[in-house]
Amino acid sequence: MSFWEVTKQLADGFGVTLMIFGITLVASLPLGLIMTFGSMSKIPPIKWLVKTFVWIIRGTPLMLQIILIFYGPGLLGLEIKLPRMTAVIIAFIINYSCYFSEIYRGGIESIPKGQYEAGQVLGMTKKQIFFKVVLFQVIKRIVPPMGNEIITLVKDTSLARVIAVTELVKAAERIVTLKGLIWPLFYIGAFYLLFSALLTFLLNLAEKKMNYYSI
């Protein structure tokens, strides 16, 4: 199997990897924020519920969650059958929303009380204070931890193969098994590295853009 044939096959797997990455990111970023509001809610049952949920998700391996979401319904005798990719994406979105929500919470809690009070005495509504005063400061503070989490997400996508979704690693493993070639297994490292490099570049750009002020 030539280098290009291998590359072509791996590109298919990489497409799946990118899809898991993209959908998870797009869905988890806002969902995480909603969960943050839940975990910071003044209504105790909501706060308790969300905090427990976050604790469960952060306290168990993502791999287990993927397995649970895919096999769970069937094992319980339910007729719900999720396609493998859907199960993977649901698990990833839930997992990453929880991690993101904790990052958001940390960011929001790090904003000094004085910023809220300044908004209040200037007659702003709660919504205006959050979106006009606090949010941007939160974003600036969470870009670095968020960046870490996003880079981790790229690599976490390889967990999808536990329920036989052919992402990049699985695609390489298939070549290894079927063609008796070993090098593709290491070649995929280049895909991950290049993609992480691109993300790192973008994240740095974002950080730089927000560096026009310091606190």
Next chain:
Amino acid sequence: MKKKIFALLMGAVMCMGCMGLGGCSSDENSLNGSNSSNADNSGTGSENSDSSTDSENSSSSAAGNSDWDYISNKGEVVVGITYYEPMNYFDENGELVGFETEFTKAVCEKLGVTPVFQEIEWEKKEVELQSKAIDLIWNGLTVTEDRKENMAFSKTYLNNKQVIIVKTENADKYTDTASMAGTSIAFESGSAGEDAAKADETLAGCELIGCSAQKDALLEVKAGTADLGILDYTLAKASIGEGTDYADMQILDSVELASEQYAVGVRLEDTETLAKINNAIDELAQDGTLLDIAKKYGVDDIYAL
């Protein structure tokens, strides 16, 4: 409004999470317990190891026969496989071929259902089967006593044997299992290879390395992190030698390990499905079709019908 939807969503997910946490501990119970009558059957039948592979299972429990309805209503049967030569693999045109592929198709034709081949992670085959993510395991599945707890087996159709692979340069060092004392041995966790290693007194005392797949055992030997690997004969034959990255490895012919049989894995409660598959296998064996397929893929030397 937002909060309400959110709370609902969270509630639903929480429930799943909690059931899941409980479910982990009770997985094994549900696997065995939900069909206790069948589980008992395979348990008692395990003394004479071949008995549960024929249609005895199906005749003994006539109750709850919706299993075949479930599959025939779908019109397709999901077959759990892993890709490996010569069982299920792609030819140069990208078509899925192989002994098991053609065998499966032939049986399904007789049953009047379409086979859907679904790649799985081998170590999760029992969960795949039980959760109905797949309907059959048909991929060089070795019949073992442990597995009979979790699935029913069809007639056996190939004799599997476990072989030891080694780097050619070291092949002369090993003449029998006694000469392997003190080595490290890689195999797939939970595979027949592991059973074979543990069944031999000397090998059981070696450093045993359980991998997540058979091909990883090859990689271990290739990388020198293990001295020896134990693999299925068919897989080993197809994976090493000319034109592969494992060209410097060979099967140790001098050492014989326990041999076993390949069969199709079926859900314990799917008794009707099992009976139909067994009938179809009989027919294919009688008219010579199955032997032809075996010859085509070079496994006729271990043909068992």
Next chain:
Amino acid sequence: MAFLEVKGIEKSFGRTEVLKGIDFSMEKGEVLAIIGSSGSGKTTLLRCLNFLETPDRGSILVNGDVMFDCEEAPYSDSAKREKRLHFGLVFQSFNLFPQYNVLRNISLAPELRRIRGKKLPKAEKKKIRNDIDENSRRLLDTVGLAAKTYSYPCELSGGQQQRVAIARALALDPDILCFDEPTSALDPELTGEVLRVIRELKSSDRTMIVVTHEMNFARGVADKVIFMADGIIEEYGTPDEVFGNPKSPVTKAFLEKSLENI
């Protein structure tokens, strides 16, 4: 009827009684200085006036209108928002919005208040924006920072930041402008520029309440002085009365101590 009337304000945090019944009034255009040792409740009083804390008892009236009455409380958020606009507050720690430049810090609140969420014709909106922009620049000029219009807070000294904060509070044109120890977070050499701005505001008849540790400033600028101790008003009068001839021994002791420090 006085411009501001504060009656029987009480406030506790848990078991700690911080304000134990505060009554005072002031006239339009007056400058009231509130002095007292830390923990005497003066900052809490100011925060009550600005709705950052809710008093347990008492009432607050501006120009005869009820701003707060414990009988009517709790007020809705929107009611609070309307009422608190009678007051402005300059914080000890400035609390400027770091991500906005000086001009935007000043114009943000008026813009949100007058444009956001209202269905106005485009031309009307543009006109309001221009008004606000013009007014913001004028205020910036008043505090002597026209040159820093496009600077960010982090590029300014503490004194400059506090002057921007004053301009920001003025942008909503409050009836009464409150200062919570406006120079306490500043290096001594920077306090002068802030106090100068407050003095200038007095000359334009701005009604102000200043919580301060600057005794000389209180004496020189204020029309009335309140000395608070342990949650009550211990002494009230003109600067000459309070500083020159305190009736209460507690006031006397405090003043002596403060003068020693100077």
